[in-house]
Amino acid sequence: MKADPRYDQIIAVLQSIAPEVDAKDLSGSEPLRRQVDLDSMDWLNFLIGLHGAFQVDIPESDYARLVTLDDVVNYLQQKTVQASTRSG
């Protein structure tokens, strides 16, 4: 996951909300909100940050799919690939 070019950008968005986060301590497969102690306002701001950074829409019905950091990377991978196929 860490090899994905999106990974660093996702961490940067996360750190804008939780500045104390150290990327080294994060596990890709554990629930992110439990690792970082994000409340629902933080989580919404995290998604707004991703929306801004990657220009993707994240419908509320997709929130349940975004639990771990790996989920987030996969989700954005799919979304951005879809977008570039459509536009290309």
Next chain:
Amino acid sequence: MIDFTLPALGADMTQGKLLEWKVKPGDAVTRGQVVAVVDTSKAAVDVEIWQEGTVAQLLVRPGETVPVGTPMARLLVPGELPASRRRVSPAAKQRATALGIVVDEVSGTGPEGAVTLEDVERTAASAVPPVARAASPTGKVADMRAVIGAAMSRSKREIPHYYLGESIPMARAQAWLESFNAGRPLPERLLMALLPIKAVALALQKFPEFNGFYRNGTFEAGTGIHVGVAIALRQGGLVAPALHDVADKPLPTLMQELSDLVLRARNATLRSSELSDATVTVTNLGDQGVESVFGVIYPPQVALVGLGRVSLQPWVEGESVQALPVMRATLSADHRVSDGHRGGLLLSEVRERLQHPETL
């Protein structure tokens, strides 16, 4: 001539450290203008002034810690002329210009308060640059614990609390929120946490004895419904700044204000009015998975509404049992001002409001 004194930015504040002046002698100030940044040991706060006038003299220097009520600046009220022109010796004036010092800020020790060359030199030597807003040094956390401890001890010592709880079905609110959010881009979506805050504010319109302050042996009803929202800080501790006039604002406006408030609470850039004028507090611990909250009232307020998580619960309607999303709301209230009967009615009004989310 009037004094601008250091306001109490919350019941638990006894002193403050001036970090920075936002005005200088000669500046005109208007109601609500931020004039100084003060460190309250909980946060750096933008302090507003509530009088109009012109700044005549700054009495406290950045870096100084002074008790609440200390005059910090002198102001000329509109129409008032400076008492008399300060006398400044020509050498002092020249030196002040060279050093970039405003002569009006120098206290004079010469005849009739005239500013002398020595006065200018002394001021220059003791000038302190503005103190930076401290991000979150370790000492801050201990300070904040002490401050919270003092306020909560006072609450438990002085306020005869009573507690009530109510289970609120949330299916309608959830369905309404889902469809509201479905058509909207992320930045315009609402959080579930906002709906009960608005419902509480609307319910308080009918039960004003839960909204306001208990001071000097009597209850003063609040002039607006300003809901203090408990916000946990990442480095530990919490603040409960106010969302103003919640009952009168539409949900999207409140969402923007709440989001801004959380951001500024965490960056320590709250305004003095937000920290001192909440008339009631709402605390939501549902995000942490808590079922119900038994809150401690924040003096001089007289009530606190606690919200737990929304979870699927067995719910009996008629003779059948179904699984429904339910939230547990609690009320901690001050027995000097209200009784359980009225408290119970307040909570059922909150429940009713949440059954009609489209009217929030």
